[in-house]
Amino acid sequence: MLKIGFIVAEHSVKRLKQVQGQLEQLCELTLLPYRSLEEITALYLSRPMTLDAVIFGGELAYLALQKEINGPYPIRMSYLDVTERDFYKLMFQAHSAHPELRSSRMAVDFLDQDNGFLGIKELLQPELLPYMPEEQADRLSYEDMLRFHLELWEQGNIDLSVTRYGNLVDKLTEQGVNAVHLFPSDETILEAFNHMAQEIERLQMKANRTAVGQVQAQGLRKLREQDDPEAVLVMATLHKALLTFSGREELPLIVQKHADYFELLVSQQDLEEKWTGGFASCQLLAFLNDQLSVRVDIGWGAGETLYKARFHGQNALTLAERQPLPSSFAVMEDERIIGPLGESNRLEFTHAHDPQAEAWGRHIGITPLQVQKIIAVMHKLKRDELSSQDIALHLGITLRNANRIMNLLTEKGVANVSYQKQEKLRGRPTKIYKLQFEVLRGS
Structure with missing residues (x-):
C-alpha cells in the first residue's frame, strides 16, 4: 500500500475524522501535525525516505518548505486547495445565516490569479468583490495574513473574514473579528489523495x-x-x-x-x-x-x-x-x-488509427499522417493560417512538395488564400492560407 504523509495544521486535524477511514483504505496515512510554520521543515526531513508522497494541508505550508529547502525533492509533493465548489458552498451558508451580509464587506485571503480567483471576478462587479491580498508575497506568512484581516477589521471595512489558514482563526476571534475557516471538503480531500495515488502508481509503472x-x-x-x-x-x-x-x-x-x-x-x-x-x-x-x-x-x-x-x-x-x-x-x-x-x-x-484523418486524406489526396501533422502544426502555432514554408519546415519536406500539398488543400476547399506577405524586397510575396478542415466533415 502507498505511504502518504499529510502535513497539516494541528487546528485542522479534527476536520479529518470523517474522511480518515476512507483515506486509510486508499493509502497508509501518516498524520504530521504542526503548530507553527517553523516546524514544517523538521517534519518533512523526518520522513521523506519512508514515504511515497507528502500532501500539505494548504499552500502556505507547502511554500514554507520550498522557502527552506530548494528542490528537486526526492518524493512527490502537493497541497490541498479549495475548489469553487467548496468556496461557493461556504458563501451560500454565510448569506443564508446572515442575509444582510454583503460580499464587498468580506475579506478572503486565498483568492488570487493562480486559482483564477475561483471565478468570482466573472460573477461580481468590481465594487461587489471581497477584499483580497494584492500580491502573492502578502500570503507567505501567518503574520502577513493576520495583519491583512486585522487592518481591514479595525478600519471598519469588513464584517466577516474568511481564511484558509486554520491557525489564524483563534487569533482573529481573540481580537473580536468574525472569522471562519474554509477547509477543503471531504470530497476535495479524497480527490486530492486519489489523484496523488494515481500519479505515484503511474510513475512507478514508468520506472519499472x-x-x-x-x-x-x-x-x-x-x-x-x-x-x-x-x-x-x-x-x-x-x-x-x-x-x-x-x-x-x-x-x-x-x-x-x-x-x-x-x-x-x-x-x-x-x-x-x-x-x-x-x-x-x-x-x-x-x-x-x-x-x-x-x-x-x-x-x-x-x-x-x-x-x-x-x-x-x-x-x-x-x-x-x-x-x-x-x-x-x-x-x-x-x-x-x-x-x-x-x-x-x-x-x-498521434500515429493511432484515425478514421477521420484517413477519410480526409483520401478525399484530399494526401496521407492520413500528413493530415495529422498539418493539424498538429496548427495546434503548435496556435493559428489556422499557414504558408507552404510552414508546412515544409514542420513536415520535413521540400518547399515544392509543400506547395503541392497546399494546392491539393485549395482544390478541395480546405485552404484559401487569406493574404499575401512580402518578406523580401524582391521576389514574389508569400501566400498565407487559412485552413479549415471542418469543411470536410461528412466527406
Whole structure:
C-alpha cells in the first residue's frame, strides 16, 4: 500500500475524522501535525525516505518548505486547495445565516490569479468583490495574513473574514473579528489523495517499464554490407561515445550492440525526465554528432512491453532518418509521435488509427499522417493560417512538395488564400492560407 504523509495544521486535524477511514483504505496515512510554520521543515526531513508522497494541508505550508529547502525533492509533493465548489458552498451558508451580509464587506485571503480567483471576478462587479491580498508575497506568512484581516477589521471595512489558514482563526476571534475557516471538503480531500495515488502508481509503472533507444550512424549498414573496415571504426567510436555520455551525465543505461546500430535500454521515467527533459530536447543527439564525423540519428520508443518499445523505437528512428538534419524522435506507448526533439519544428501528434484523418486524406489526396501533422502544426502555432514554408519546415519536406500539398488543400476547399506577405524586397510575396478542415466533415 502507498505511504502518504499529510502535513497539516494541528487546528485542522479534527476536520479529518470523517474522511480518515476512507483515506486509510486508499493509502497508509501518516498524520504530521504542526503548530507553527517553523516546524514544517523538521517534519518533512523526518520522513521523506519512508514515504511515497507528502500532501500539505494548504499552500502556505507547502511554500514554507520550498522557502527552506530548494528542490528537486526526492518524493512527490502537493497541497490541498479549495475548489469553487467548496468556496461557493461556504458563501451560500454565510448569506443564508446572515442575509444582510454583503460580499464587498468580506475579506478572503486565498483568492488570487493562480486559482483564477475561483471565478468570482466573472460573477461580481468590481465594487461587489471581497477584499483580497494584492500580491502573492502578502500570503507567505501567518503574520502577513493576520495583519491583512486585522487592518481591514479595525478600519471598519469588513464584517466577516474568511481564511484558509486554520491557525489564524483563534487569533482573529481573540481580537473580536468574525472569522471562519474554509477547509477543503471531504470530497476535495479524497480527490486530492486519489489523484496523488494515481500519479505515484503511474510513475512507478514508468520506472519499472523499459524504454528503448535505437542509435544509428548514417551509411553504416552500407559500409558493413561492403565489408568496409570503416564500419568497425565507426561502431567502436559510437560505442565509446555512448558510454562517455552516460558516465559524464550520470545517466544509467544498458547498451546492446547490434550489427549496424546500438540499442539503449533505460527506464521510461528516466527517458522522460532525464534523457529528454520532458521530450523537449535530446542532449545525447548533440553529443554524438559532435563526437563522430558521420551523421547519427536516434529513435526512442516506449511501450507496455519490451517488444512494443523496440517496435516504437524503430519507427522513431525511421522518422529521424527522414529528416534533412541529424534528428531524434520518440514514439510513445499511446502512439504519440514527438519530434524532432529540441528543434523549432518539433511536433506532437498521434500515429493511432484515425478514421477521420484517413477519410480526409483520401478525399484530399494526401496521407492520413500528413493530415495529422498539418493539424498538429496548427495546434503548435496556435493559428489556422499557414504558408507552404510552414508546412515544409514542420513536415520535413521540400518547399515544392509543400506547395503541392497546399494546392491539393485549395482544390478541395480546405485552404484559401487569406493574404499575401512580402518578406523580401524582391521576389514574389508569400501566400498565407487559412485552413479549415471542418469543411470536410461528412466527406
